[in-house]
Amino acid sequence: MAKFILESPFTQDFSKIHIGDTVYISGYIYTSRDAAHKRLYELILNGKPLPVDFKNQCIYYTGPCPKKPESIIGPCGPTTSGRMDKYTPSLLDLGLKVMIGKGYRSDDVIKSIIKNKCLYLSATGGAGALISKCVKKADVIAFPELGAEAIYRLYVERFPTVVSIDSYGKNLYVEGVKKYRELYY
Amino acid sequence: MREINAGVIQDNVQKLFASTCCDLGCDVENSIKKALDAEKASSGKKILQQLLENINIAREDNIPLCQDTGMAVVFLEIGQDVHITGGYLYEAVNQGVRLAYKNGCFRKSVVKSPIFRENTLDNTPAIIHTDIIPGDKIKIIAMPKGFGSENMSAVKMLKPSDGVEGIKSFVLDTVIKAGANPCPPVILGIGIGGTLEMCTLLSKKALLRDMSQKSSDKYIASLEDELLDDINKTGIGPQGLGGKVTCLKVNILTYPTHIAGLPVSVNMQCHASRHREITI
DSSP states (O other): OOEEEEEESOOSOOTTOOTTOEEEEEEEEEEOOHHHHHHHHHHHHTTOOOSSOOTTOEEEOOOOOOOOTTSSSOOOOOOBGGGGTTTHHHHHHTTOOEEEEBSOOOHHHHHHHHHHTOEEEEOOTTOHHHHHTTEEEEEEEEOGGGGGGSEEEEEEEEEEEEEEEOTTOOBHHHHHHHHHOOOOO | OEEEEHHHHHHHHHHHHHHHTTSOOHHHHHHHHHHHHHOOOHHHHHHHHHHHHHHHHHHHHTOOSSSOOOEEEEEEEEETTEEEESSOHHHHHHHHHHHHHHHTTOOOOOBSOTTTOOBOSSOOSOEEEEEEESSSOEEEEEEEEOHHHHTTOEEEEEOGGGHHHHHHHHHHHHHHHHTTTTOSSEEEEEEEEEOHHHHHHHHHHHTTSOTTOOOSSHHHHHHHHHHHHHHTTSOOOGGGSSOSOSEEEEEEEEEEEOTTOEEEEEEEEOSOOOOEEEEO
16 A cells, blocks of 8 residues: 655646555645535535635545634544535535545545546544644634634644545445455345 | 532533543553454554554543544432432533533534524533432443444344344444444444333443453353454444454343343444543
8 A cells, every 4th residue: 555645735636546545635625514515515506606716625524623722723533524425526526636534425426536536535533633733724714603614724734544535436445345344144 | 318519510520521531441542452453454553553642642632532522421320318409410410511511622512402403502411311229329420422423323123033143133234334434443332121212221331331341141241242253354444444343342231121022222332432430
């Protein structure tokens, strides 16, 4: 399994990156989860401009804890990506390149990942404290009224992830389990 | 008759939640260390290492190990010779939860109406279960329960003729259906017997057992081992990305039941199995 350090926003293509590879993300990424996705989707449907240009950018599905006064951000592990599936293809069509979350994606999302040559990366669910240490800057840039669900722009260094769906649509959630399954009933 | 002030209960509830959200029990940590040896998948190994590193960071910095600091579940075992003075017991518990989540900068994850879903902003109300026991003490158990795993839990009213095979296939089905969603490796609390609500309550109580302990019933202990073994052959692995370690521990509690029934409940818990207790 190869290791990559990717700088966001992205300039390279992902053709050499495969499921199971380790990817460290550095640079600027955007948080967004259920409520913010719903709003972005409605803006797109109504033909209105988005608060962020997502071209070549990365979205991280998370809803952090409130931060302590002395910290940059509270614990911020990934949330379940599948809840964003309905909204995802529209964002990928607008140029969003990488998503970080946890868990399965729908067939429509996988088709859109192949079409737009994107990556879906999995972060470790439950490792919120560890991931918060990779965040060096955090600013709310849209929907502040949504609290933990607002869109934050984060500056991250070496955010550890594993490639779970690559730009060819190969899926580690399927292939990985197949490899280690010993029980059929 | 011993008098215990409601304020003492409030303070203890606050302290228990404040510590357990940031300081995971060593029993869970040790079981992840053991799992690291058993895991063959390279991504699985890395994930388990990250979980261990995360536990240390949370403990050292006194920050929650997971941003889902859960819904506050509280078990109270109240000695029948105790008289609670100076306020209403449940309000004291809720005030303890309120202060712990506010002062600890924990996420407030409770909505007032399950339909209209407006946040209560203080993580109350808590879910409070009380048992009356002999004696003049109160045991308080605090258990912040995250919903990634709670959502993957299930209960089924089996037929008596389904027997132990029926129980096993229901448990395995539940784990396989859950897949990556409950953030494996998981811990399973299983309740068998009683009524619909009793078996679900047992499955939650089963999650409170120390990771080094098995059921005191020999047959049930071997069923726990057998289920653990089978679950770890599903291939789901850490975070559902494939591997050997899907489950760290299976705990079963049983209760007498009706001649016509065999209720079974599976309560899923991620590795962030946070619970702490005190007896006052």
